[in-house]
Amino acid sequence: METRRLGRSGLFVPVLGLGTATFAGKNDFFKEWGDTDVQGARRMIDISLDAGANLFDSADVYSDGAAEEVLGEALKGRRDRAIVSTKGGLPFVSDPADAGSSRRWLTKAVEGSLRRLRTDHIDLYQLHAFDAFTPVEETLETLDSFVRQGKIRYIGVSNYAGWQLMRMIGTAENRGLVRPVANQAYYSLIGRDFEWELMPLGLDQEMGTLVWSPLGWGRLTGAVRRDAPLPETSRLHRTADMSPHVDQERLYDVVDVLLEVAEEAGKSVPQVAINWLTGRPTVAGVMIGARTERQLRDNLGAVGWSLTADQIGRLDEASASQAPYPASVYSIQDGFRRVSPPLFG
Template identity: 45%
Template structure:
């Protein structure tokens, strides 16, 4: 397992991280993995060198955090534990969002559910346009100063949202985001327009959620074949939205070809592509069973050749939108490394 620094921090995290969205039981549960199976999955990930576990207060209405906390008893010091805040955790008018009230209340609740004294990485799960950015960043800085949180990150923010947050932190000398957690796959490359360059320019680590697009990029979904039953996408394209189905299948065909030639799974090829992209620190993988985790963990040792990577890049290349096509045409003499992360293939 490789370990990479998380942004500009001194914290090293494994390139494969464990996601716990499948942890939960009951009518509000997103997943169905209970405590016994969670312990087995966590031990498997630990055995492979994973040191980052990611959860969120909203997963299964808090049950995911509870299971994670119980499963980590006696092992807490050995793991980098990340969770999130933003979405609704009750029916009251202040039970959602990123107000100081909600952030601090939910941090306290997460600490209790996780059975821990600190959260290593506390992430704001989505943007809140109704709370002043100064209030959001001050609340997060308070949690760091109080010792409840060690690092902070954002997730699913736009580029200008991130810059507002960083600027607010810099004005006061408060805690700065060290990472952003985003959706970024060989099929969904929109993050390359702004989020990847911002990460490179501002020193943010990139944590990739759903790097297999809910199973779409495993090779199980093929052109002209019935969608596999029991999968998230068995009936409809849910998350991520697929705007060009033919392009998706073209990408999958290249993934499958490379996987067969290398005698690995399609999932490992898709994960290896993501881990080789500029700015990416770690890919967060989940699974309903041990076999899925075992397979995904194999991606940590797979290095794609330049030819394999080029084939995947070519089949998935996005069109340049404005102002980037204009920059490629007229500003190529004055581009930074962050600019080139997007523009180099188009120059």
């Protein structure tokens, strides 16, 4: 499998990695994602490693830590073959008072993840959300100390706004502290907001993007179609209100084109949707998730081939959305485009 450099670092990651939100399923929210046990996780990891997808991404809040425990147990005896990434900073369902990225909580969170993952180091540790109550300096100093101790190799963020990420980068550089190299962000054919601010920032600052929910919260599997009822088995019945907003007509327009392209290419709808993402600027890796072996194998088949320029153009057109200000004036007014032409597309 193709590997790509993660931002301005020496770490190379596979273009597809396995997300572990489907592991354990120990509370009401994550039960809807999946409940893969240790035996099932071992099988998923076997398949992923055989395919060259050796990046496994988790978070301490996934099933209140149980997903990390399942991943750690399933990797026993082959930790050296894996790149392990996890996230911290969101409140646990069982203990919502503890959250954020203060020195106190971050120290507790990192040590907890190390213990649950059964490892002496985390290859990539990501802040799961921006903490508006903790000085960025305190957070970076804490992470820097873990890097110096060898407990964390690289750091990143997830779900940050552009100004929040830029503030972290600037503070790290000004103070000589460890600099984030990765931004894990929501990005899909029905969720392209990432492109307006975070993608140009990534290009300018050499940040590698790891994509979460590449199938738009399960909407781009091929099961959701125009003039057809939502399958009873879809978790969207219970979790749609927790996902980023999606305009239904735009969703159907995208799915219509996905179905056409999938038939032309002889691929599945998810494979086309994921393949499109792998060709986007700054994307180093796409985190795929699966509740079954069949789903995993299908998602792994999203790479090793290419969409045609015409197919990419049709997908681009169907999924395009109105740019927010100020990106809107740069995209439609010639005067603005002359001084700051588009960085991509």
